[in-house]
Amino acid sequence: MTGAANPRESDDFRQALDSCVSCGSCQSVCPVYKVSRQEELVARGKLMLLKGYEKGFLKADSQLLEIISRCLLCGRCTDNCTNKVRAMEALREARARLARETGLPFVKRLMIEQVIPKSERLDKLVRLGYLGHPLFKGLLSAQSGLNLSLPGTEGLEKLPRAAGHSYLSLAPRVVQGPKGAPKVAFFVGCMANYLRPELAEKAVALLSRRFTVFIPPDQGCCGLPAVSAGLTLSARELVAGNLEALNRGEPDLIITTCGSCAFALAREIPRLAPETDRKSASLLSAKVREISQVLAEEPGLVQGLARPKGPVAVHDPCHLKLGLSVSEEPREMLKAAGAELVPMQGQDECCGGGGLLPANEPDLAGRIFAPRKEAFAKSGASVLATSCSGCFAQWRRGLDQGTPVVHPLELLTL
Known part of the structure; x- marks a missing residue:
């Protein structure tokens, strides 16, 4: 379920491989390289490996995917490149290509393809997390030592407890603002929906002082986890669902509290939307604001x-x-x-x-x-x-x- 390559993405991939001259400007800004000092973990090193993969000198295997995945997709390499190489975009596509060819670990694929996009399944999983929080917190504490056996769980006990109910399950569909107020759609995001519903409540309360707030009940994950994992088809499915949900209310603006969700809505929706919806996606992306942008102006x-x-x-x-x-x-x-x-x-x-x-x-x-x-x-x-x-x-x-x-x-x- 990873999906076929998008021609627009292939252009970025080819441009990066053809344009990189290995000047090393990415070394000075790459967070991964700064701490690892490993050439294969900076953008130019990864692009050299991908050239070998493209020419058939390197095979697509778990080792190559592991190296390509040691990247934050922060965009500093692209932003700092004097030759305008779209390295981050190429590395993002490389993850998708390698995920198609080598596959991903079962649990990661299950979560991103079968749980996160299905709100009813995610609701049940988060509910389980809420009920089992005292047990999980004890098991994952630094004193238990279990987190040393489960890489990636370190510090999870410091995160907020999952909410008993998601924000969207209880939220009103519309919160009226002043008479004649502009209409905004509020995109909640997974963190506010499941772990920090009080943040979503505060955002809507503030926004409704100036706007009428539409809260689409069928909105989903912004799609960034799927993009980061290389599961492009799952990302496109989420994009298509959010595009339909957010456009339905014909909002003047689309506002979210999460900076990464704002990025996904503004940048990934136009990139991943079907060709037939590209115009609609571009119009929607221009309306996206992170909430501080709106409140700084008001x-x-x-x-x-x-x-x-x-x-x-x-x-x-x-x-x-x-x-x-x-x-x-x-x-x-x-x-x-x-x-x-x-x-x-x-x-x-x-x-x-x-x-x-x-x-x-x-x-x-x-x-x-x-x-x-x-x-x-x-x-x-x-x-x-x-x-x-x-x-x-x-x-x-x-x-x-x-x-x-x-x-x-x-x-x-x-």
Whole structure:
């Protein structure tokens, strides 16, 4: 169920292989290379391997897929390339090609193809997580030692407990705003839907002061986990479902609290939508906003709402800053609310939480995160705020137990 190659994706793949001159500009910005110093793990090294694969010198096997998967898909290589090589896009497609040819581990394929896209199955799994949380938390604690036998589970006990019910199962379909207000569609995202429903509730409450908020009940995952795993068909199915659900309400804007979901809606929907829906997908993508973009333009909605928790350091997610050129808006929103912000060295550096790396290579992801933990400690901040769900999980797992890691909205009180 991985799907055939898309001609648009093949263009990126060929362009990258043909255009890379191995200058090494990607070395200076690649988070994986900075901690590994392994040539095959930087973009130019991976592209050299893929040239060998294309020419038949290297076979598609689990070892090659493992190397290609040691990547955050953060986009720094593409952004920094003087030769305009679309390396990240090529590596993303390489995952899809290799997944088709070599297959993926059973559990990963099961989760991404058969659970995440099926809301009723995901609801049941999350409900099980809610009921079994006390047991799972004990089993996965550092003291138990079990997490050492299950790579990728380190720090999971620090994440919020799954909600008893998903946000979408209880949410209203429409929340009326002021008379004649513009209409927005609210995209919830998996993290807010299942682990942080109070974040979704706060977002809708704030937005309804200015907009009428439409909450499509049949929206699903944004598709990024499937894209990162190389399961293109599953990603396309999710894109098609979200495109239909979000367009149904004919919104003026589409707003989400998650920076990575915003990236997926703005960039992946146009790329993965069927040819017949490309125009509709492009129109929809232009309407997408991460919520801080809207609230920074409407400072009156948040003025004086900051809830004192001490100095706050803000982390810029890669998908938000590099993918959508959004970085100052979360800070502008928090300043308008009256929060105390402090600078943090490397606040726009990757935390290691993207591209499924924490699941594929937890030790490598942890080494990438280590400088971020040190920078946070030196900043003098007592709270870390970030708007990406993957970054939230990475910071929550990586910082000491009890250190507040929040979405910027969670620093506001209504």
